[in-house]
Amino acid sequence: MALVQLSGIKKSYQLGKTEVVALKGVDLTIDKGEFTVVMGPSGSGKTTLLNIIGCLDRASAGSYKLDGEEIGHRDFNDLAEVRNRKIGFIFQNFNLIPVLDVVENIEFPCVIRGEDRKALRARTLKIAAEVGLTPYLKQKPDELSGGQRQRVAIARALVTEPQLVLADEPTANLDSTTADQIIDLMLKLNREHGVTFLFSTHDPRVMEHARRVVRIHDGVMEDGTDAAAHEAGRMHAALGH
Amino acid sequence: MFTLIRLAFRNVLRNKGRAVFTTGAIGFGVMMTLLLGSFVVGLGNAMVDDIVEGKVGALQVHRKGYDDVRENQPLDLDFAEVGGAMDKVRKVPGVTAVSPRLVFSGLAANGAQSTMIVVTGVVPELEYKALPRSNEFLLGKRLDSAVPNGAIFGTELADALGLKAGSGGGTIQAAAKSGQQNALDFELRGTLNNGNAFESKRSVTVPLKWAQNLLGMEGRVTELAVATRNRADIADVADRVRAALGPDYEVQTWKQLRPNVDDVVNFQRMVLGAICSIFLVIAIIGVINTMLMAVMERTREIGTMMAVGMRRGRITELFLWEAVALAVLGTTSGLAISLTIILTIASRGGVPANAPGSTAVYHIVPAVPLDLLLPTLLAAGLGTILAGVYPSWRAARLNPVDALRAT
Secondary structure, eight states: OEEEEEEEEEEEEEETTEEEEEEEEEEEEEETTOEEEEEOOTTSSHHHHHHHHTTSSOOSEEEEEETTEEOTTOOHHHHHHHHHHHEEEEOTTOOOOTTSOHHHHHHHHHHTTTOOHHHHHHHHHHHHHHTTOGGGTTOOGGGSOHHHHHHHHHHHHHHTOOSEEEEESTTTTSOHHHHHHHHHHHHHHHHHHOOEEEEEOOOHHHHHHOSEEEEEETTEEEOSOOHHHHHHHHHHHHTTO | OHHHHHHHHHHHHHSHHHHHHHHHHHHHHHHHHHHHHHHHHHHHHHHHHHIIIIISOSEEEEETTTGGGGGGOOSSSOEESSSHHHHHHHTSTTEEEEEEEEEEEEEEEOSSOEEEEEEEEEOHHHHHHHOTTTTTTEEEOOOOTTSTTEEEEEHHHHHHTTOOTTSOEEEEEEEOTTSOEEEEEEEEEEEEOOSOHHHHHHEEEEEHHHHHHHHTOTTEESEEEEEESOSTTHHHHHHHHHHHHOTTEEEEEHHHHOTHHHHHHHHHHHHHHHHHHHHHHHHHHHHHHHHHHHHHHTHHHHHHHHHTTOOHHHHHHHHHHHHHHHHHHHHHHHHHHHHHHHHHHHHTTOEEEEOTTOOSEEEEOOOOOHHHHHHHHHHHHHHHHHHTHHHHHHHHTSOHHHHHHOO
16 A cells, blocks of 8 residues: 655756756655665765655655555644654654753653653653663763764654655664664564665665665665665675675 | 753853853842942931931921021020920920021131131030031040030141140130120140031031020020931921921921932942942843853754754743743842842941041941832843844754754
8 A cells, every 4th residue: 555655856956047957757655564765876866866755855845645544745833743643754864853851852842742651761762661761761972883873863752653764864874783783673573563674775785675675866766676686685695795 | 841941041151151251241240230229328328327427417406597597607596405395396296306506707817817617516415416427527525514615626627727626725706796806715626527528627626505604695596406206307306396496497307408419329229229220230141142152052952852842832941941940040049149249348347438528538338229129130130131032033943953953
């Protein structure tokens, strides 16, 4: 069943006097429970695509349905509500709030929507345990390693029980062992909770595990399972990187 | 809301150096306002104390019409020293002491030169009870009824005549009520420098009996200086004295006799207000600067909060709470430090200083400026919060995509 339905999505920016066209009519459907990678070179439009899917940005033209609802022309606060309820984000730089400890960071998206603290705390502790953060609950982000910080970000993305998790280069700032652990963790969450993951990455290890790879080039989508990407991932794994 | 407040306080304290600098600027503004205010109040109190307890009394009573010709020190508007007005005034509730005076002009001479003087004859015991600070700046001995020809001169007057307290004297000459010129010898007991230039050059105080003898006005006076129990109800006591004495007498409060004191205090307050406004503006600019820096530095964090679903209104609210946190920390620290300094200086007897236009040294005891307290705290607090409005608006208007891209 389709969770994300993009049809004819166009996005252009005004850069000084020049109009830059980032997306030239993208059609993409992502089903619930998919583990999908968007790949493409720098400037291909993949970040713009993820921003639109993540409701952080609006398309210049086209239709975007999330879970069957057209959300392309909603206002800022409506989109904030959609992000809060339906989408989780995992960023390359973790993007944790430095003055909050691990538990508070995880709970933050739910706290700002006024969720009941008791039920929330129980859910937070369960997710924290699931991602291996139980010993670090009272630590501040600057007291954690990169891998631990990304685990906090994953837990924060999942605590709202979203339908879609967007991960922008989630392993780019991690060493290979930690990156493998983070990929395994996300695969496990995808498998066990049925959470839909959509990645933007260059990491062959992520691509190796992706069930679907979509390529974007000059703002145009080339959909399908990318054998070359899988092959690159397998070779990378075989070389022990 | 509590989460936002907690987050706001933590955000303010995350950069401790900047928090100290910004709250310090607000605190400094509050502290300077209250400290300067406390000294303005203290100086005002010292001036009023000096006038009420050292110079004119809380009230003065004269015969009707005296004030219009006061400069001439008229002797024909006199009244009985004992009984009559004196007794009526003493019995008025709120009056604690009454000093009968005979004020006249004359010439003081040392045998070689003479100079114009204004003489006040007093009963020392009654004068010192009604005006207990009248000898605060005395060098030498007080007047004493046992020394009937003792006199106290203004310092510059004594110097001009080459007189030294305790080792010299001269003659005072004056026209009696009858018009006849009389002269009597005096002995200089002390000199008084109370900071008033006119009094230092022209003022002489002598025992009342001696003055009455010189003027041929036994049992007569021209003025009553009145002390009251409370400073606050002087006007009420004045009304009661007027009612007791009837229309033949005029009663003036110290404010009517020395209207410039209020002007001086009001002028000081105006200057204080201007100085404090400058402090406040500097503090507010500091707050705006700090908060804009915070918005710039935390742009990606703001983007993250937007990404996880925080609405623009709540972003604004968060930064406004940070302004509130700065306001609370700044005003509280400023209040605490200024109260500590004021109370410490006050407990040590104040600081010596010259009153405006005076050479005399007063001890200014700073007092908590109660009427300034709330306006200062409100101005600093609300000013700080208002200073947070623009940075908060800037934060909330950020585009989440651009904000997340920030380094």
